[in-house]
Amino acid sequence: MAMRSARLSGDPVLNQCQAGTHRMLEPEANLSVMRVQEGLSVLGFFDGEFDGFFGPVTGNAVSDYKVARSLSPSDPVVGPGTSSSLDDELFSDPPSLDPAFGEVSSFVARHVVEPFIGLTLAPLISAPLNSQRHDVGSFMLAALNSGFLVGIVAASRVSDLLGDNRIPPDVKAALADLGPAAGQGRQFLGTDGNLHEVVVVDDLSVRGLRILIHRPSGRTHRVELIELLCHELAHVRNAGLNLDLTPAFDTDTFLDPALAQQLSVATGHDTPRVFNQFVEEMCARHVAWIVQRERDGDPFALRFLQPVALAEAAHFYFAETDPVFMFDDNGYMQTIRDRGHAATFQQIALWLRRTSTMTFSGNPQIQQASALVFRDAADSAELTALNPGLARPIDDGLFPGTRDMH
Numbered sequence: 001m002a003m004r005s006a007r008l009s010g011d012p013v014l015n016q017c018q019a020g021t022h023r024m025l026e027p028e029a030n031l032s033v034m035r036v037q038e039g040l041s042v043l044g045f046f047d048g049e050f051d052g053f054f055g056p057v058t059g060n061a062v063s064d065y066k067v068a069r070s071l072s073p074s075d076p077v078v079g080p081g082t083s084s085s086l087d088d089e090l091f092s093d094p095p096s097l098d099p100a101f102g103e104v105s106s107f108v109a110r111h112v113v114e115p116f117i118g119l120t121l122a123p124l125i126s127a128p129l130n131s132q133r134h135d136v137g138s139f140m141l142a143a144l145n146s147g148f149l150v151g152i153v154a155a156s157r158v159s160d161l162l163g164d165n166r167i168p169p170d171v172k173a174a175l176a177d178l179g180p181a182a183g184q185g186r187q188f189l190g191t192d193g194n195l196h197e198v199v200v201v202d203d204l205s206v207r208g209l210r211i212l213i214h215r216p217s218g219r220t221h222r223v224e225l226i227e228l229l230c231h232e233l234a235h236v237r238n239a240g241l242n243l244d245l246t247p248a249f250d251t252d253t254f255l256d257p258a259l260a261q262q263l264s265v266a267t268g269h270d271t272p273r274v275f276n277q278f279v280e281e282m283c284a285r286h287v288a289w290i291v292q293r294e295r296d297g298d299p300f301a302l303r304f305l306q307p308v309a310l311a312e313a314a315h316f317y318f319a320e321t322d323p324v325f326m327f328d329d330n331g332y333m334q335t336i337r338d339r340g341h342a343a344t345f346q347q348i349a350l351w352l353r354r355t356s357t358m359t360f361s362g363n364p365q366i367q368q369a370s371a372l373v374f375r376d377a378a379d380s381a382e383l384t385a386l387n388p389g390l391a392r393p394i395d396d397g398l399f400p401g402t403r404d405m406h
Contacts, residue, residue, distance in 0.1 A: 001018065002018070003015055003087045004095065005090040005091040005092065005095060006095040006105060007090050007098075008035055008087050009095065011032050011035055011157075012159075014032050017078050017080065018084055023078070025076060025078070027055065030203070031116070031154060031157075031203050033052045034050050034052035034206075034207055036062070036086065037058055037061075038050050040062070042090065043089060045061045045068070049208075052207040062078060063075065065082070065085075096109040103125055104118040104122045104141065105122075107144055112144070112150065112152075112164075113153070114157060114201070114206065117229060120225050121137055124140075124226075125137035125138060132230075135366065136230050136233055136234075136291065138362065143197075143233075143236060148194075148197060149199070150196050152199040152229070153198075153199075153201070154202075154203050155202045156203050158175040161175065165191060166190035166191055167190065167198070168190070171198075182204075183201040184232075195239070195240060201225070205223055205228050208224065210223040212400065215322035217405075219405035219406060221400045221404050227288050227400075230287055231285065231288045234284035235284055243272070244273045248270065248272055253272070253275055253350055255343060259271075259336075263330050270330075271332045273328065274327055274328060274332055275351060277326075279351055279358065282351070282352070283360060286360060286370060286374075288399040289301075289399035290366070290370075302369050305373050306393065307376035307377040308393050310352075310374065310396065310397035311377040311378075311381040311384065312393055312394070314348050314381070316402055317398065318351075319344050333347075342388070343385075344385075345381045345382070345384045346385045349379070350378070352374050352375075356372075356378070357371070373397065
């Protein structure tokens with residue numbers, strides 16, 4: 001008999017615990033432990049951090065639960081009795097209507113949305129109607145309902161999607177390969193002839209343990225799951241734009257079209273793909289910034305965002321990070337950077353103007369405001385290119401920014 005509750009069903013480790021073939025105990029560390037922590041918290045036995053580490057705090061909570069439920073022995077171990085008892089208490093009939101997951105419950109119950117992702121995204125749908133949070137949640141729900149988005153899963157649970165016949169075998173084989181990324185959206189042509197997208201998030205990000213390290217400064221930023229999901233869903237929203245098919249000779253995109261073409265041929269890695277990666281990241285990090293500011297209690301941050309600060313934020317990512325690591329640069333960005341202040345800001349201006357054509361929100365007011373501030377930031381970058389002595393503001397408008405790294 002497998003686990004039945006929406007929170008716990010499908011978890012291979014907990015299924016093994018219930019079957020008596022695995023004992024969860026200190027020092028185990030994984031998403032399965034985090035599910036136990038969250039379940040015990042719901043039932044009033046755990047008040048620590050949901051981090052997936054089975055340590056003394058988790059062990060004491062397990063023992064307290066076993067004593068309260070007359071489970072013997074009361075040792076800090078999750079086996080058949082404890083896992084079955086937790087599952088029974090967390091079970092909502094039917095799981096597809098579990099109120100903990102709101103409108104995402106049916107997708108969690110079908111294992112196409114990771115439960116912790118469901119718990120994170122469900123509240124977005126009930127956020128204020130004019131907020132970016134509500135827009136992100138509504139877009140996610142619509143994309144799932146339409147079948148365009150086939151799933152949002154943890155890397156350790158990509159097997160949940162292997163039964164989806166729309167996903168070609170080569171895509172299935174590559175789903176868990178995230179490399180150094182915290183999360184990744186993968187667009188593919190399904191066997192049904194339709195375009196689809198799947199989002200996979202690495203387990204450390206789900207557990208709240210993913211650390212972003214800025215290269216070359218070494219400063220760090222702890223990635224929150226909601227930040228990452230809003231970021232990845234912005235990529236999903238812009239799937240199909242095919243900006244990577246922009247001609248390398250396009251003078252509205254490349255400051256030096258000849259260089260763009262030369263490097264495309266010399267490296268075998270098309271410069272338009274580098275451009276696409278940059279503008280995709282600017283869009284996604286801007287959406288994450290709006291959401292973060294709303295969560296900080298500032299729903300009007302976008303209204304007061306200064307274009308010069310957004311241009312400075314774009315400069316941070318273009319000129320002050322490792323371009324190969326961040327944008328899979330083929331040498332184009334680095335060469336422009338090496339040419340100095342004017343060339344760098346001129347190229348940033350071109351790419352900010354292209355970013356302004358992307359979709360940031362389904363809310364017309366937010367979409368209009370974001371597109372406008374990116375166009376104005378492009379103008380600001382051009383002005384800065386011509387005036388190297390201008391005072392440089394603190395960057396703003398992208399998340400994370402320099403103030404979010406320590």
